[in-house]
Amino acid sequence: DTAVSQTPKYLVTQMGNDKSIKCEQNLGHDTMYWYKQDSKKFLKIMFSYNNKELIINETVPNRFSPKSPDKAHLNLHINSLELGDSAVYFCASSQVARGHEQYFGPGTRLTVT
Amino acid sequence: AQRVTQPEKLLSVFKGAPVELKCNYSYSGSPELFWYVQYSRQRLQLLLRHISRESIKGFTADLNKGETSFHLKKPFAQEEDSAMYYCALVGAGNMLTFGGGTRLMVKP
Numbered sequence: 001d002t003a004v005s006q007t008p009k010y011l012v013t014q015m016g017n018d019k020s021i022k023c024e025q026n027l028g029h030d031t032m033y034w035y036k037q038d039s040k041k042f043l044k045i046m047f048s049y050n051n052k053e054l055i056i057n058e059t060v061p062n063r064f065s066p067k068s069p070d071k072a073h074l075n076l077h078i079n080s081l082e083l084g085d086s087a088v089y090f091c092a093s094s095q096v097a098r099g100h101e102q103y104f105g106p107g108t109r110l111t112v113t
Numbered sequence: 114a115q116r117v118t119q120p121e122k123l124l125s126v127f128k129g130a131p132v133e134l135k136c137n138y139s140y141s142g143s144p145e146l147f148w149y150v151q152y153s154r155q156r157l158q159l160l161l162r163h164i165s166r167e168s169i170k171g172f173t174a175d176l177n178k179g180e181t182s183f184h185l186k187k188p189f190a191q192e193e194d195s196a197m198y199y200c201a202l203v204g205a206g207n208m209l210t211f212g213g214g215t216r217l218m219v220k221p
Contacts, residue, residue: 040213043214096207101159101162103158
């Protein structure tokens, strides 16, 4: 039983394209997140979202947008892809009332050519 | 603004040697800190959190508010401890601010 899953695992695309990464959690958590891990392994929060509030890291370009069709899903849409968007993107979830432990997905490696 | 600093990008030790991975933070409120670990080809997972004051896989970490540190320690390193370790601080929106990570290599 996979707790947090992401698709696709690998994504190779060209500059200028629009792409989406899907994330699903089956833990019944109320909050989901997207993180970006660059080539130097730096991990940075992009978004935090529950059904009431979206919090955006101010450094994230507005080409990136999270979309949540329901509590179990938080998809990441990226418009007009740039070379610098190449990274590994991690989805995570948590149940805030039970403390701050976050459960991470396996990551999606995005390569922009 | 909150910040987490891990001064060592790479730490290489021999099996059986003590290990200390350093973490310093800056935060205006009362901090809640974590250590996450990423083994090769695996997802990021929680190792321990300061409020639990527990020992996981032989690792411990003590919050030192005076020195604003949360160093991770293990008295005897094992080869299976080789991984990427991230110190993290939770802030607004339950978002984690991560340090830059330290790669621990335990040599046989």
